[in-house]
Each structure stands twice: as C-alpha cells, then as structure tokens.
Amino acid sequence: MDMTELQDHPVFTRDFTVMTFAMAEACEIAVDAIFMRQTGIVFYGLSRVGKTYCLNEIKNKLIGFMPRTYVTHIEVKKKDGTYTNNIIWQLGKEENCYFKSRDIVIAKLDSFVERILLRCHERGCNHWVLLLDEFQKLRYFDLHLLADIFNMLQRKKITMTVLSFGMDGIFDLRDDIQHRDDGELLIGRFMTNFIEFPGCRDKASLKLILDAFDRSSEFPESSGISYTQGLMPRAFSSGFSLVQYIQPIWSALNREALGAYHNNLPLEHVFLSLRYLLRFGAMNDAPDFKLSQEAIERAVKLSCIKTFSLLAGEKKNHE
Incomplete structure (x- = not known):
C-alpha cells in the first residue's frame, strides 16, 4: 500500500475507539451512577490517557441505553480575567440559550433552567445529565451557579447529575473550596466521589x-x-x-x-x-x-x- x-x-483518520479496561470500567460506573441518580461523580487522571474519548463513549451509551435522560456535554473553558458567570455562558451557548449582556445572573439562570425543563419535557424525562470535561478549570463561582441550577431544577422535580472528567488540579479546586463558608455544600453536591482514570x-x-x-x-x-x-x-x-x-x-x-x-x-x-x-x-x-x-x-x-x-x-x- x-x-x-x-x-x-x-x-x-483516528475514527475508531478501542474499549480499554479503564474505559469499560469507567463507563460501567458512570452509567450505574446515573441510573441511581447520584448528584456528582468525578473521574481524574493524567493528560492524554483517554479521558475525553471515555466521556464521549459514556455519552453514546446514555443515548443508546438510557434514553429517558437529557444530556448536555461541554468542555469547560477558562476565561482570563473573569471570576463569575463563566459556566452559565458556556451552558447557554451549548443549549442555544443566549443571554443579553445586561442580563443579571438570576435572569440567566431562569432562562437556562426553562430551557432544560423544555428539553426534558420534549424527551418525556425528568433527569438532566451534565457531562463536564476539564472539570479542574471550574472556579468556586462556577460551582455555585451549578448548585443554584441543581436547586432550581429540583424544585421543578428534575434530577440533575454532574459527571465530570478532569486532571489532578481538581484536588486543588477541592482544597480551595473547603476553606469557603459553604464549601462543604458544594463538595457534598459535586465532589464526594473521585475515581482515578489510568492509562x-x-x-x-x-x-x-x-x-x-x-x-x-x-x-x-x-x-x-x-x-x-x-x-x-x-x-x-x-x-x-x-x-x-x-x-x-x-x-x-x-x-x-x-x-x-x-x-x-x-x-x-x-x-x-x-x-x-x-x-x-x-x-x-x-x-x-x-x-x-x-x-x-x-x-x-x-x-x-x-x-x-x-x-x-x-x-x-x-x-
């Protein structure tokens, strides 16, 4: 040839995926956690060990085997010079829910939650799964916004599960949050279950x-x-x-x-x-x-x- x-x-063309032992185990754990409607699970590992491929495979499995969920998948982007509203902008863009620059935070949250409610209604489900890649790039204020979304959806009888992949920097994020007044709440919601993803x-x-x-x-x-x-x-x-x-x-x-x-x-x-x-x-x-x-x-x-x-x-x- x-x-x-x-x-x-x-x-x-790199248009193939090999289901490694690590990927198979992570998929099984993730799908089970989502089935049991856990609120947060974080896989962590070194760079280039296959975390993003695994996250895509989990997304495919959810679409194929758990159709009664609505799934949103984003890669967290870190914006220099910003300390708030970062995650809500990214989520809104992914869901084609655009905000006006003058919108206050609560208006953005209301608009986004309404969009998720609509998507769940369209699918006939009451479970929203958020897949986050590069979790370590989140900031304290981002996690606060995710907690607000969680609470707002819960009041509307919608369960929210956050399934994340990140690098070792997630432990620095956790340590920072632990010293905040409401750190235990955020950690308990999204960061209690850490699972290593090896190469x-x-x-x-x-x-x-x-x-x-x-x-x-x-x-x-x-x-x-x-x-x-x-x-x-x-x-x-x-x-x-x-x-x-x-x-x-x-x-x-x-x-x-x-x-x-x-x-x-x-x-x-x-x-x-x-x-x-x-x-x-x-x-x-x-x-x-x-x-x-x-x-x-x-x-x-x-x-x-x-x-x-x-x-x-x-x-x-x-x-």
Whole structure:
C-alpha cells in the first residue's frame, strides 16, 4: 500500500475507539451512577490517557441505553480575567440559550433552567445529565451557579447529575473550596466521589489494544477484515499479528515513558506508536514480514512519548 491508500483508513483518520479496561470500567460506573441518580461523580487522571474519548463513549451509551435522560456535554473553558458567570455562558451557548449582556445572573439562570425543563419535557424525562470535561478549570463561582441550577431544577422535580472528567488540579479546586463558608455544600453536591482514570498500566491492557487491531476491529464495515489484516494482508495470511510483539512494544514504550507515565502509558502515544508500526508494515507487506526491534523503537520514538512525559512532569513540578 502507498500513502494515498492509507489516508482514508480509520487507523490513520483516528475514527475508531478501542474499549480499554479503564474505559469499560469507567463507563460501567458512570452509567450505574446515573441510573441511581447520584448528584456528582468525578473521574481524574493524567493528560492524554483517554479521558475525553471515555466521556464521549459514556455519552453514546446514555443515548443508546438510557434514553429517558437529557444530556448536555461541554468542555469547560477558562476565561482570563473573569471570576463569575463563566459556566452559565458556556451552558447557554451549548443549549442555544443566549443571554443579553445586561442580563443579571438570576435572569440567566431562569432562562437556562426553562430551557432544560423544555428539553426534558420534549424527551418525556425528568433527569438532566451534565457531562463536564476539564472539570479542574471550574472556579468556586462556577460551582455555585451549578448548585443554584441543581436547586432550581429540583424544585421543578428534575434530577440533575454532574459527571465530570478532569486532571489532578481538581484536588486543588477541592482544597480551595473547603476553606469557603459553604464549601462543604458544594463538595457534598459535586465532589464526594473521585475515581482515578489510568492509562495503559500493564501488558494485559496493551494486549487488549493489540487484539483489537488484530481481531475485533473491522474495515470496511461488515467485511470481517480487521485493521491489521486489511493493512497487511500478505503478512497477516502468513500468521503475522501485532500481539506477537507485545513484549518488545511494551518494553520500548516504558523505556521512553518517564515519571508518572512509567507503567501508566498515555494512550494517545500508544496509539500513535501503533499507527507508525502499521504504516511501516503496510508499506512493506510481504508473507515473511516481521517487525524488528529497531522498527519498534523507531515507532515509539516518533510518538514523542519521552518528550511529552518529560514536559508533563516538569509542568506538574512547577504547579
């Protein structure tokens, strides 16, 4: 295969999701918490371990398996120089509920709550699920506004669940809120249940990913052809698979991963390494094709996992 043939494949368009162990567990916990109508649950983890992909998967599951909820999904944006009204503006924009610049806070809250009531009525439900990405970017005043929305909806017999993903900065946010007069109320409402979302921590987790490429993936749709088979048909027909190389791939990734990412690999760089390997294999496909140690190490280095983990560690130390 040449580069032109490869460019539309899901491996290289990144139009696919592998249900890792961490993602499957988080989805199960999240869906159960929403079913039980818990008020708040927070998943936290390092950057690039797959939190955003997991949040999108949870959203898809809610649409498919829990249709009697109304779901809003936003990524929290932090505005420089502002200390209030930030979250209500973002929520309003997501729900096409626009406010006038002269509107006071209570007017914005009233307008937004009416919009959620309308959406729930349209769906015949009484449960609003708010999915928040980058939870650590929220501020004290944002959480106050979310608590106000919660109370206003509760009076209208609508349950509100906030399901969030964030980085370790969520603990700084919690510590700050604890010293506020009403900190216990906000923490009790939204921040009592913290669950770690890890990266790829062991060979079993990596094996699941490699098996997905080798066996459970499919392209074209309904073809029964896995990603590895489709990209390397001659090698695959002779017994080649990525999972055969699990030990050298795992070792190469962990040699480059530093600090908190050692034995906790960032999935973005794991998948990038595999894309380099599959591109190399596709362009050199042959019945006797084998991955050399040099090819594996080169793919891992090209993923820049070492540079990323080093910079991420330095940033964390400076915070």
